[in-house]
Amino acid sequence: MNNKQPNQMESSAMSVDEMAMSSSWVVEIERYISGDAGSSMPGVMGRGSKPGHSIYRVPEYIKNMTNPNAYRPQVVSLGPFHHGDPALILMEKHKCRAVANLVKRSGKPLLEFIAVVEEIKVQLQDAYENLEDIWYQGTRFVEMMLKDGCFLLEMARVFELHGRVEDYESDDSVFSKHGCLYLFSGIQSDVVLMENQLPLLLLHKLINVAYGHASNYAMDGTDKETTVAAAGTNGMEAAPAMAAGSGSCSCTVVEIDVDDDAEAAAAAPRRTRPRPSIYRVPNHIKNMTNPDAYRPRLVSLGPFHHGEAELQPMEKHKHRAVAHLVERSGKPLREFMAAVEEIAEQLRAAYEDLDDERWSGEEFVELMLTDGCFLLEVMRAFQLQREGKKEEVEEGGDYEADDPVFSEHGYLYLRCDIISDVLVMENQLPLLLLDKLCHVAYADNLQEEERLRINDDSVLSFLFSSSDDAPAIDGPLGLHPVDVVQRNIRGTCHQNSGRRSNGVFMIPCAAELQEAGIRFKVAAADAGGGFAGAITFRGGVLTIPLLHVMDSTESMFLNLMAFERMHPGAGNDAMAAVIFMDNLIDTARDVALLKSRGIISNLFGSDEAVAALFNNLSKGAVMSPHSSLYGVQRQVIAHCRKRRNRWRASLVHSYFRNPWVFISLVAAFVLLAATVMQTIYTVIPFYTKS
Known part of the structure; x- marks a missing residue:
């Protein structure tokens, strides 16, 4: 019995030792003790270990100390942490154009750029702390690094040359003087965000491919080679180089993703369709001040806000406007439809990033006709009210005197809200549409066409209701x-x-x-x-x-x-x-x-x-x-x-x-003058007696 107890204790101790030695956390700590786990924990470097991370996600407790939004990019995502953010998606198409122009200008094949990024793929991945598994699979990481790197290099070149670049259109929305003026501060702020970094090693490699040597490229006003050589601060220069094509990424597949976008952009004509003029306002612009200022409050005009629940009550009045305008003109409805269809492509081109699948057919023509007729009728009704001719609105079977919109009541209570909505960027109608509809409606009535025709002066008169605020525009x-x-x-x-x-x-x-x-x-x-x-x-x-x-x-x-x-x-x-x-x-x-x-x-x-x-x-x-x-x-x-x-x-x-300071100054001056005069009168008798 006594012999058995020590054996049991010994067996129990061995069991505990074996369990401890087999536990993962024990193994991990032993690795740190021996100095073999330097790369396993972020920020911990052991002897002989490969470089640690240099780009981090900012912890929530740090963000919440001050302003959490200060750690988020507002214009463009660089790197994986904010890639795909819906608020930043607008810049993605410009990244593809940047790749196309840089590759085309270099005279090198796109595959050479892809190969150099894949060569340093593992080093780039190691630079990011807690990188998601999706960036270790397939080709997405190489594609993203190539696009983001080329975009940043192109923007640096444009800023350095103050927008005077010849390989982009002079009115390019990004790579031009316009981009320098309106995007420089936003991109500059995004580039210095901790979560929005690109390793300088990537830029260094891309410059070498594009220009043969880093010093041939202008990134900023400082020494170019010194700037690019600062990639060493990311701790990646000591990592072993990888051969192109190694690792989990395939150049062929990457070529499909990047090459199709970039080379298609390079091969496309400079201007395949008219430049849009009606835009969705990006969130980073809205959030600077008052986001509600960019939304219509009463009526939707155009496709961007069509169908929103809070704007639905005005839809029935739009249909009444179409009926009244068509009836007053004496023309068939199909003539108005034909006029809109004639310019439908020009109207679609006016809207940036229009949903072609939804607005490619008759629904768009119907929308343009309905909204255009409504705005024309509102402009006519308000003009007649302003001129004191409200009886013209009511006569001839037109609108009733108590009409909720096209009457004195509408002019009094709806005018300010409608005009405010007409001046919302996302709520615009092309004046080409109004001019076309006006011509159809009043072609047989020259006097009415002259009075109600669409031009800049008539639009200003409608918006400001005063000739003082609406000077003629040539x-x-x-x-x-x-x-x-x-x-x-x-x-x-x-x-x-x-x-x-x-x-x-x-x-x-x-x-x-x-x-x-x-x-x-x-x-x-x-x-x-x-x-x-x-x-x-x-x-x-x-x-x-x-x-x-x-x-x-x-x-x-x-x-x-x-x-x-x-x-x-x-x-x-x-x-x-x-x-x-x-x-x-x-x-x-x-x-x-x-x-x-x-x-x-x-x-x-x-x-x-x-x-x-x-x-x-x-x-x-x-x-x-x-x-x-x-x-x-x-x-x-x-x-x-x-x-x-x-x-x-x-x-x-x-x-x-301050009036009191002035009074004090005057009083002091008067007192000084009185003192001087008293002194003079005191001295004069002395000299008189002498």
Whole structure:
């Protein structure tokens, strides 16, 4: 019995030892003790181990310390962590174009680029911490690295050359001066995000293939070879090289995925269809300020918001509009349908990324006819109400006097909401459609056609209801209402032709400019030139047109700026005007000053609310150095920097800004004068007696 107990204890101890030795966690710790597991744990390096990770997912507890959105890319995904994010998907097609252009310009076959990426595939995968299994399977990782790397190299080249590249169209939405102006800050911010990194080893290899040597490529203003050689900071230079074609990836399969997209883009004509002019606003633009400003509230126009539940109540009124317009014209409905079908392809091309499967048939023609007739009828009804001819709406079997939309009631209660929706970027109708329908409807009535014909002036008159706000515009018919308003802001202003400057000119606020001796004057109503073009600075006088600030001002400017961002050739005038007004307005005091000079008409709320409006509108906005307002700001800054003007501003700021300080200054001066006079009268008798 006594002999048996030690044997049992010994057996039990051996069992525990065997279990412990066979446990995975024990084996893992033993590996760390012996220094053989350096690469098994992120960030732990053992002797003889391969490099650790250098690109990490930021833990949630770190994100939640401040602003979680600061760790997410807003414009483009680079690398696997945010690949496929729906908010960033718009840039994927431009990545394929970047591959096509870089490969074509290099004169090398695409297979050579694929091979060099596959050669370093394992090293690239090792750079990312906790990479998902999907990136170790198939060809997706090599395809993604090639596209993202080529895209970043092409963007770096475009930025370095300030958009002056010859292998892209001059009005390219990304790889052009337009892209430099509107995408530089967004892409620059995305490139420095921890979760959105590309190993510099990848860029180094791609440059070597494309140009033969890293130093032949301009990535930034620093030494090129030094910049690319910084790939060593990712700890991947010591890893053994892999032969092309090794590993789990097949060049042939990758060629199908990448080659089809890239070479098809390279072989395609530069412009296979007209450039779209009506866009979906990306989330990163919406989230800068007020996302609701980019959505219609009452009526959908066009395909982007068609069928949304909250906009359905207006659909029945659209059908009534078609019936009334067709009946009044005396033409058959099929004639209107034929007119829309004649231009259907042009209308489809106006919408970016339109769902061709849904909108390729008669449904699109029906939608365009219904929405177009509705907008024409609204414009006619509101014009007659504005001219005091409401009886014309009611006579001849037209609309009833108590019609909920096409009557005085609709003009009073729906006009502001409808006009606000007409100025939403995603809710546009091409003016080509309205012009075509108007011609069919009034071809036999020249007087009516002349009064109701579609042109930029009639659109502005409908939107602003005032000849003061709608100066005549010369030139061809606008693309859509937002384009017409943008052109109206631009007016006939000329681009700044002065020497390009790398400086950023931010003028002081209105109150400080007044202290510096600058006077403010409202521009004459008949000055023309649009809002931006009418702003001038001459002889110490800053002349600015009247600006009505109302509830729809925020939505209008946000959608105008979105159009300028997304449509090459639209200009920079609305955005420049917003930045200029934001520079002038810091506080309610500046608003009050501009109101007193007749420059601002406040129909929005308090002066504090107006100041907050412009301070928020300018988030993410940029001003082109070629803008006329850029030149105006330079002139204002030059005036303020003159010594006498600085002294005057300092004097006014210190002694004349507050009435009590001024009274104290006057009292001190009077006291000093009295003291001097008393001294004089005290001394005079002494000399008289002598």
